[in-house]
Amino acid sequence: MVQGKQTGNFVxxxxxDKKFHSGSTLWVIAFLLFANLLFFRWSDFLIQERxxxxxxxxxxxxxxxxTASSRPVRYDRSVGEDxxxxxxFIPDAVSxxxxxxxxxxxxxxxxxxxxxxxxxxxxxxxxxxxKGVRAFGLAAPNLSNEEAFxxxxxxxxxxxxxxxxxxxxxxxxxxxxxxxxPGYRTFLKNRPPLQERWKAMAxxxxxxxxxxxxxxKSTLSALRQEIRKTTSFESCLRERTAAWxxxxxxxxxxxxRIQMSLFLxxxxxxxxxxxxxxxxxxxxxxxxxxxxxLAAEAAREKGIKLVVYVVPLNPQAESPYVPEQYEEFxxxxxxxxxxxxxxxxxxxxRVPVExxxxxxxxxxxxxxxxxxxRLTADALLDLMERSGLLP
Amino acid sequence: xxxTSYTYLLFLAVVFLAHWHLPARWRxxxxxxxxxxxxxxxxxxxxxxxxxxxxxxxxxxxxVLTERRSVLRLAAGIAANLSPLIYFKYTGFILDSAAVVxxxxxxxxxxxxxxxxxxxxISFFTFQGIAYLVDVTGGEKPLESPLDFFLFKAxxxxxxxxxxxxxxxxxxxxxxxxxxxYGDFSQGCRRILFGFFKKVVLADALAPVVEMVxxxxxxxxxxxxxxxxxxxxxxxxxxxxxxxxxxxxxxxLFGFRLPENFYWPYGASSPQEFWNRWHQTLxxxxxxxxxxxxxxxYRRRPGLAPLWILIAMAVCxxxxxxxxxxxxxxxxHGALLVLNATRLKGFFAVSRGPSxxxxxxxxxxxxxxxxxxxxxxxxFFRAGSIEQALTFLKSLLTFxxxxxxxxxRENDVxxxxxxxxGMMAAHFVRFRCFPDVGAVFAKPWARFAKPLVYALVILxxxxxxxxxxxxxxxxx
Numbered sequence: 001m002v003q004g005k006q007t008g009n010f011v012x013x014x015x016x017d018k019k020f021h022s023g024s025t026l027w028v029i030a031f032l033l034f035a036n037l038l039f040f041r042w043s044d045f046l047i048q049e050r051x052x053x054x055x056x057x058x059x060x061x062x063x064x065x066x067t068a069s070s071r072p073v074r075y076d077r078s079v080g081e082d083x084x085x086x087x088x089f090i091p092d093a094v095s096x097x098x099x100x101x102x103x104x105x106x107x108x109x110x111x112x113x114x115x116x117x118x119x120x121x122x123x124x125x126x127x128x129x130x131k132g133v134r135a136f137g138l139a140a141p142n143l144s145n146e147e148a149f150x151x152x153x154x155x156x157x158x159x160x161x162x163x164x165x166x167x168x169x170x171x172x173x174x175x176x177x178x179x180x181x182p183g184y185r186t187f188l189k190n191r192p193p194l195q196e197r198w199k200a201m202a203x204x205x206x207x208x209x210x211x212x213x214x215x216x217k218s219t220l221s222a223l224r225q226e227i228r229k230t231t232s233f234e235s236c237l238r239e240r241t242a243a244w245x246x247x248x249x250x251x252x253x254x255x256x257r258i259q260m261s262l263f264l265x266x267x268x269x270x271x272x273x274x275x276x277x278x279x280x281x282x283x284x285x286x287x288x289x290x291x292x293x294l295a296a297e298a299a300r301e302k303g304i305k306l307v308v309y310v311v312p313l314n315p316q317a318e319s320p321y322v323p324e325q326y327e328e329f330x331x332x333x334x335x336x337x338x339x340x341x342x343x344x345x346x347x348x349x350r351v352p353v354e355x356x357x358x359x360x361x362x363x364x365x366x367x368x369x370x371x372x373x374r375l376t377a378d379a380l381l382d383l384m385e386r387s388g389l390l391p
Numbered sequence: 392x393x394x395t396s397y398t399y400l401l402f403l404a405v406v407f408l409a410h411w412h413l414p415a416r417w418r419x420x421x422x423x424x425x426x427x428x429x430x431x432x433x434x435x436x437x438x439x440x441x442x443x444x445x446x447x448x449x450x451x452x453x454x455v456l457t458e459r460r461s462v463l464r465l466a467a468g469i470a471a472n473l474s475p476l477i478y479f480k481y482t483g484f485i486l487d488s489a490a491v492v493x494x495x496x497x498x499x500x501x502x503x504x505x506x507x508x509x510x511x512x513i514s515f516f517t518f519q520g521i522a523y524l525v526d527v528t529g530g531e532k533p534l535e536s537p538l539d540f541f542l543f544k545a546x547x548x549x550x551x552x553x554x555x556x557x558x559x560x561x562x563x564x565x566x567x568x569x570x571x572x573y574g575d576f577s578q579g580c581r582r583i584l585f586g587f588f589k590k591v592v593l594a595d596a597l598a599p600v601v602e603m604v605x606x607x608x609x610x611x612x613x614x615x616x617x618x619x620x621x622x623x624x625x626x627x628x629x630x631x632x633x634x635x636x637x638x639x640x641x642x643x644l645f646g647f648r649l650p651e652n653f654y655w656p657y658g659a660s661s662p663q664e665f666w667n668r669w670h671q672t673l674x675x676x677x678x679x680x681x682x683x684x685x686x687x688x689y690r691r692r693p694g695l696a697p698l699w700i701l702i703a704m705a706v707c708x709x710x711x712x713x714x715x716x717x718x719x720x721x722x723x724h725g726a727l728l729v730l731n732a733t734r735l736k737g738f739f740a741v742s743r744g745p746s747x748x749x750x751x752x753x754x755x756x757x758x759x760x761x762x763x764x765x766x767x768x769x770x771f772f773r774a775g776s777i778e779q780a781l782t783f784l785k786s787l788l789t790f791x792x793x794x795x796x797x798x799x800r801e802n803d804v805x806x807x808x809x810x811x812x813g814m815m816a817a818h819f820v821r822f823r824c825f826p827d828v829g830a831v832f833a834k835p836w837a838r839f840a841k842p843l844v845y846a847l848v849i850l851x852x853x854x855x856x857x858x859x860x861x862x863x864x865x866x867x
Contacts, residue, residue, distance in 0.1 A: 012412040019573040025580075027842030028849070035850060055621055176800060214606050222602075237397045254854045266805070283609050283798045305738070333767040 022038060032247070032324050038358055039246040039254075046253035047136035053256060054079055054105075054141055075101075075108055075137025083138075083187045090161050091134035093129050098162070099128060099135040099384075102221065103169030106311055107139035109367045111357025117370030131390060133164075140184075145291035148216065150184055152295050153201065156302040157194050160193050165389050166299055167307040168292075168381060171366070172321055175288040176280050180219060189223055193351075197324050205294060211283065212290035217342035274362060275318035279325055296340045306332065307343045312351040317363040343387035352374055392432045394637045402429065403583075407644050411571055419538050419565070422546065422645065427498040429547040437510040438639050441477060441545060447471060448520045449540040452533035456776075457544040459530045479509050479775050484713035513553040514710055516544065518676055519555055526558050534558070539565050546647065548638040553632070554652045554672040561647075570647030581845075582640030584709070587849050590633035592855045594808060600803045605773055612792025613798050616783045618807040620766050623773045623808055628656065631670070637844040659766070660757040662727035665765055677707050677718055697733070701725035711772070716780060720771040727764055814851035 014020060039046075080312055101107060101121045110117045117124070121137030127380040128135050136149045148168050155161045182190065188194055202216040242249045266272065292308070299306040310330055319326070330346060337344035346367065355372040357364045368376075384390050392399050406425045411422055431438035451468050478483075486502050493500055523543075527533045536538040543561050604611055604619025612618065635652035642649045659665035666674045682703040689695050701722060709719020731739050739757050746754075767784075774780035785791070796804055803842050825831045832841060 010415060012406060014571060014573060014576055017573050019577075023573070023577055024842040024845060025577065027839065027844045031842060031846035032849060035846065056531045129404050185861070211606075211609070214609075218602060218606055234396050237401060241397060247850065251856065252852075258854065266802070278801075279795075281796055281798065283611070284800075 002243075006061070012214065017055060031211070038247045039250050042251045043246055044137070044251045044256050046257065050253045050256045053260060054081075067091050072126050073141065074135070075119060076106075077269060078183065079105070079145070080140030080183045083183045084190065087161070087187070089134050090155070091164050092160050093164070094159050097133045097164040097169065097266060099133060099165045100151075100163040101137045101139070101167045101169070101380075102143065102151055103139050103311065104143045104171050104174055104359065104366070105139070105141040106171070107137055107169060108370070109362060110373060111359070111364055111367045111369045114370055115343040118373060119378045120373045120380070123374055124381060127381055128390075133390065135148050140181065142174055142177050143172055144179065145288040145295070146212070146219075147180055147184060148297040149212075149291045149298065150180055150188070150198075152304070152306075153197055153298050154187065154191075154194055156298060156304060157191075157197055162302060163304055165305045165384065166288065166295075167309070168295070169311045170292070170308050170333060172326055173280070175285045175329070176278075178215065178284055178287060185219075185226075189226065193225070194339060195220060201294060201298060205297060209290035210295055212294055215287060274359075275320050277322055278320055279322045280329075285329075291338075296336075296342065300340075305387075306340070307345075307380075307387070307389070308337055308346045309345040309376060309383070310348050312347045312349070312368065312372065314351075314353075314356040314363050314365050314368070315349055316356060317365040322364070343380070343383055343389065345383055347376065347379060350379055392429055394634060394641075395587055403644070406409055410645060414619070415568065419542050423538060423541045426542070426545040426547040426550060429553040430545065430550060433511050434745035440510055440513075441516065441550075444472065444475065444516065444520060444776060445538075445544040448523055448544065449534065452524060452527040452540075456524060456527045456532055460530070462528075463567060465524060466529045469521050472517050472524070473845060474522045475510075476513055479507055479513055481709075482507055482714045484527050488715075515552065515553050515555060518673075518680075518710070522555070522676060522680055526783065530679055534562065534565070535721075535723050546642065548642040548647075549649055550799065552634050552638070553670075554635060554638065554650050555676050556649060556672070560650060564616030564647050571644075571646060574687060575643050575646060579640040582636045582643065582690070584640075584845060584848055584852075586636030586640060587852045588631040588633075589629040589636065591852050591857070593761055594626050595857050597622045597629070597807065597810065600799060600807055601626055601773065604798055605775065606798075609785065609798045611799075612795060612797040613786055613788060613790050613794045614792065614794055614804055616770075616786045616791075618804045620770050620773075620783070620787075620798070621811055623805045624766050624769045624807070625807075627769065628653070655815065655818055655821070656692070657762055657766075658758065659761050660754050660823065661761055662724065662731045662764065663739070664726070665761055666724070668867055673707070673710075679705050681706060700728050700732075704728065716771050716774050719777060719780070721770050721772060723768045725770075746782075 020026070054114055073086065073089040076083060076089075078086055090100075101124065107121065108119050110119065119137065121135050121139075125135040138155075140147065152166055155166075188198065196217060198220055202213040202220070206213045236246075242251075249255075272278075296306055298304075310333060328350075334344060334346070336342075351368050351372040355368045355375065357369050359365075359367060359368060381390075392402060406422075410418055410421055410425075426439070427438055430441060448468075451471070455464055455467065482504060486504065490500065523533075529844070533536075534543060542565055543556075543558065546561075549556055601619055601623045603609070604615050604622070609615075632653040639649045639651070652673055654668040654671070656665055656669035659668050682699055685699040685702065686696055691700070702725075704721040704725030705718050706721065707724070708717040708719070711717045711720070739761070770783055771777070771780045774783065823830070831837065
């Protein structure tokens with residue numbers, strides 16, 4: 001049966017078997033132990049590296065003991081990774097009017113961070129607090145319109161988080177993105193009433209927004225399958241394993257590192273540069289336009305004032321957009337705002353050249369320095385004032 | 392409990408240790424209980440359905456069929472097995488189809504029913520039950536002990552999505568003494584490991600690409616359609632063969648040897664060969680329990696054989712899902728098999744031994760054509776409706792939209808092509824460069840290379856894991 005000592009117990013006999021000692025098993029265990037040791041030593045580095053890639057290096061970490069009542073957090077610092085946790089920091093919209101700001105990494109990334117710099121939403125909150133209004137940011141890198149719509153729907157599903165004003169900084173190249181990121185999916189997964197609202201919206205607007213509502217149904221169907229299959233026991237087990245096994249603990253960071261390496265490799269092999277012109281894929285563009293339409297519908301249903309603006313871009317950096325497509329997009333957004341009676345602005349050239357920093361050895365196309373945040377915040381406050389959205 | 396979940400790994404480890412520590416006489420009962428625990432972790436009420444079906448088949452085989460083996464009794468047994476399957480899986484389909492036919496005849500009615508949840512693995516354990524009754528009617532001795540039968544029916548690795556095992560394959564393993572040898576252990580772990588890799592790293596990564604293309608309102612260009620179909624062809628292969636690998640590997644840890652289900656199907660050089668390599672246990676079920684009995688019944692009319700192939704494959708399609716797209720998929724394969732045996736026999740005839748350059752080129756050509764035909768089949772399999780499949784087909788044939796995608800990102804197309812290239816390269820390396828894998832792994836350098844590869848595979852599974860996505864074949 002097995003070579004070696006026979007104890008009468010199959011498992012022990014297996015462990016004592018000579019083949020077991022000379023085979024691959026022990027070597028695999030040794031390699032994995034070694035890998036875990038390495039990841040244990042590198043875990044801090046990997047976590048910091050990922051934060052840098054998510055452009056949140058300047059955001060101080062929030063300790064676990066911090067509560068919503070202490071309120072030093074004015075935007076989702078996990079940038080969508082852990083929405084569940086930062087949701088509780090949204091100021092109570094029942095006691096004070098609330099303004100929520102959504103968008104991509106421009107909202108939270110401060111290039112050349114200096115002491116005293118603040119993000120757009122923090123400047124806004126400072127100014128608005130004096131008028132008895134609070135502002136909070138819900139931004140994430142490459143935020144798609146499906147995600148923006150999701151955040152609006154999620155916020156509007158509870159009186160405590162229903163904002164009076166919802167501001168969305170619209171960025172053209174995000175119209176190529178689709179789907180909810182894992183942090184948002186988890187959030188939706190944990191809230192059956194929100195799923196019902198999601199489904200109701202998809203059903204109600206199926207004819208007017210066929211692409212977006214189809215995507216919503218597909219998202220929900222995948223999510224419900226996950227819910228059926230993933231038990232809380234599984235989540236708990238994963239957490240426990242991550243606590244004990246460094247390789248599991250840093251798996252997201254390792255994944256991000258591999259994705260980044262593949263991204264750079266692709267760029268190198270195909271000669272893709274940040275300024276390479278890449279047209280937006282037509283059906284994705286249409287779908288994202290529909291999601292914006294759905295956001296307008298959802299805001300109207302809940303009496304929320306929606307504000308959309310074209311985000312500032314670095315005039316010094318070469319644009320990766322196809323000029324005709326970009327102009328067409330801006331025209332469409334202006335018409336969309338007009339049709340829906342939304343305050344809007346085109347701030348493409350709002351932030352001057354000197355307020356932009358660098359990224360990947362070139363002028364940063366989308367992320368400005370602290371002063372750019374201040375300028376954008378002031379512009380938003382002014383727009384809100386002019387539109388009669390402030391008390 | 393998904394096979395690729397941490398919960399399953401814990402379950403497997405606990406059951407493995409407990410099983411081999413128990414006295415031999417308790418092991419069968421323990422495995423039956425573990426199997427029911429595994430099944431009921433999805434939905435406990437369906438455990439009673441499984442129990443009911445098991446009790447019926449055991450008693451029917453033990454007393455009714457052995458007392459008098461008649462076709463009528465067999466038919467009654469088969470009908471009893473099919474009843475739950477028809478109710479749970481096909482009620483909606485039958486009523487919808489009847490409503491459509493009613494509409495054609497001028498009767499606009501639609502019988503509405505509530506949502507019927509499909510018990511996991513019902514298609515598989517129904518087919519297994521039918522095979523058992525047919526085998527017993529054919530003279531095979533039934534399993535007398537209910538415990539043996541419950542283990543045969545419920546053994547969890549094969550319960551949800553096969554391999555569809557037969558009585559003759561399992562009787563000796565269930566009734567005999569099982570042992571744990573190092574070879575079983577290492578082979579079992581290896582199969583589980585590579586199953587995890589195929590599912591977590593490959594199939595789950597392809598899933599979003601496929602989903603995006605097949606979103607019903609999308610209007611894809613030819614690039615999207617090609618990537619979507621190719622992506623789905625690979626996704627379903629990696630997904631289902633991964634399931635089979637984990638099932639076979641898990642069973643091996645308990646001393647069971649389940650039949651193989653896949654053998655490099657995309658290397659097939661004819662539709663017939665494809666079905667000898669794809670879902671092998673279903674293919675032989677369809678052949679032995681459907682096609683052969685039909686052909687035998689009409690043996691005086693051999694000209695009807697193509698019709699029986701078409702019917703058998705249509706049933707095979709319907710078994711996969713209660714929709715006309717699956718029926719079309721089955722008929723498509725049936726038609727290909729008929730052509731393979733008749734008009735295109737010459738084209739698909741293949742010699743596998745040492746051959747001339749011309750012969751080799753012919754193998755390459757027939758393999759490429761077979762691959763293409765299989766992918767067209769997957770289009771119908773995956774499409775939400777026949778209209779969608781036809782729209783996609785039109786897109787493909789008219790080269791709609793040229794080389795620019797309209798749905799997918801360039802990265803998605805690139806990724807799909809890379810996985811496809813990798814799969815083909817693996818096939819080429821496996822069969823052309825290393826036909827004798829055993830000899831390669833026996834070399835001294837393999838002593839370190841092998842565990843290093845295994846460790847890297849484990850690392851990639853951990854890193855790319857998307858938290859236990861369900862298997863595609865769980866819906867069947």
